[in-house]
Amino acid sequence: MPFRVTLIPGDGIGPEVTSAARRVLEATGAPIEWEIKKAGEAALKECGELLPPDTLESIRENRVALKGPITTPVGTGFRSINVALRQELDLYANVRPFRTYPNAPALHQGVDLVIFRENTEDLYAGIEHMVGEEAAESIKIITRRASARIARAAFEYARRKGRRRVTAGHKANIMKLTDGLFLRTFYEVAREYPDVQADDKIVDNLAMQLVMRPQEYQVLVLPNLYGDILSDLCAGLVGGLGLAPGANIGEGAAIFEPVHGSAPDIAGKNRANPLATVLSGAMLLEHLGLAEAAQMVEKAVWMLLEEGRVLTPDLGGRASTQEVAQTLVDKIEILKGGGM
Numbered sequence: 001m002p003f004r005v006t007l008i009p010g011d012g013i014g015p016e017v018t019s020a021a022r023r024v025l026e027a028t029g030a031p032i033e034w035e036i037k038k039a040g041e042a043a044l045k046e047c048g049e050l051l052p053p054d055t056l057e058s059i060r061e062n063r064v065a066l067k068g069p070i071t072t073p074v075g076t077g078f079r080s081i082n083v084a085l086r087q088e089l090d091l092y093a094n095v096r097p098f099r100t101y102p103n104a105p106a107l108h109q110g111v112d113l114v115i116f117r118e119n120t121e122d123l124y125a126g127i128e129h130m131v132g133e134e135a136a137e138s139i140k141i142i143t144r145r146a147s148a149r150i151a152r153a154a155f156e157y158a159r160r161k162g163r164r165r166v167t168a169g170h171k172a173n174i175m176k177l178t179d180g181l182f183l184r185t186f187y188e189v190a191r192e193y194p195d196v197q198a199d200d201k202i203v204d205n206l207a208m209q210l211v212m213r214p215q216e217y218q219v220l221v222l223p224n225l226y227g228d229i230l231s232d233l234c235a236g237l238v239g240g241l242g243l244a245p246g247a248n249i250g251e252g253a254a255i256f257e258p259v260h261g262s263a264p265d266i267a268g269k270n271r272a273n274p275l276a277t278v279l280s281g282a283m284l285l286e287h288l289g290l291a292e293a294a295q296m297v298e299k300a301v302w303m304l305l306e307e308g309r310v311l312t313p314d315l316g317g318r319a320s321t322q323e324v325a326q327t328l329v330d331k332i333e334i335l336k337g338g339g340m
């Protein structure tokens with residue numbers, strides 16, 4: 001039985017990078033049947049809404065999606081599709097691996113860490129109000145339930161991948177109740193994983209440590225706001241958006257997508273870097289239990305970067321999106337032949 005996966009091409013460079021990723025995943029021979037669904041501007045034009053119920057239904061049913069970036073129309077009345085998907089499907093864990101690849105414009109070598117960002121609460125609950133005319137207040141929500149499930153996701157990952165340590169970032173010295181609860185819950189969950197070390201860092205110090213010695217971190221678990229900020233910091237450390245994959249994971253569904261946006265400035269020019277989407281696809285394969293296919297994709301990306309001949313302009317090359325996809329397909333054919 002093949003896996004049915006919802007494929008959302010998205011806007012801007014989305015259709016280019018997702019079709020490249022699809023070709024690469026298919027080359028592995030992974031048994032996937034795609035269900036193509038619209039969201040974003042493409043959906044607005046055709047169906048009159050940004051997130052058609054049909055698309056949401058497809059993800060609910062298939063439980064797994066590969067998604068291109070979506071342009072959020074500027075102006076009031078449009079809620080971000082990404083926020084909508086996250087809320088509708090309760091995708092509580094934003095998972096982003098960061099590693100240095102050969103020939104990528106990185107500040108450090110040897111980085112290999114994963115951020116687990118809590119995705120549903122904290123200051124991003126958006127509960128704000130004015131206090132008179134001259135002051136405003138935003139309410140920070142932290143619950144034991146949400147703190148426990150993000151911590152558990154991080155420890156499960158560490159155990160599965162043989163990572164030795166999980167580090168929590170927080171500001172519990174100042175926000176003793178909210179971040180205090182997050183931190184206490186983290187250590188409670190840690191007791192269920194005696195085989196994995198647990199420690200914590202105050203988040204401002206953690207930011208500095210990551211800039212100076214990112215190689216020392218393996219798995220980070222963070223509340224929403226700190227996770228958002230440190231994710232972008234880590235993307236910068238390892239060479240930017242072209243190589244940053246991601247996933248939003250919940251109990252009932254998981255959506256895999258690159259970190260970057262729809263890049264309207266280069267859309268339709270066949271010059272977008274598809275590697276972030278390809279690597280998101282590798283995460284998807286692993287999520288489906290297709291570890292061998294996932295490794296093949298990662299290995300092909302690694303080889304392509306190491307050779308440094310077929311690269312898109314953002315990585316200093318002159319190749320097109322399609323050429324990168326074709327080169328990865330060729331490498332996968334070789335890896336398959338080699339009986340990897």
Ligand code: NAI
Nearest residue numbers: 069070071072241242259260261262263265266272273314
């Ligand atoms: P962006 O990530 O689309 O672009 C920032 C810069 O990076 C641009 O110069 C772009 O050309 C370049 N870039 C991004 N991805 C690239 C790739 N794969 N290859 C080569 N160059 C790449 O961010 P921006 O401009 O802030 O947002 C554009 C639109 O994307 C907005 O409507 C925004 O709301 C949306 N967006 C959607 C996301 C999603 O659906 N997950 C995430 C981030 C932004």
Ligand code: MG
Nearest residue numbers: 228229231232
């Ligand atoms: Mg962000």
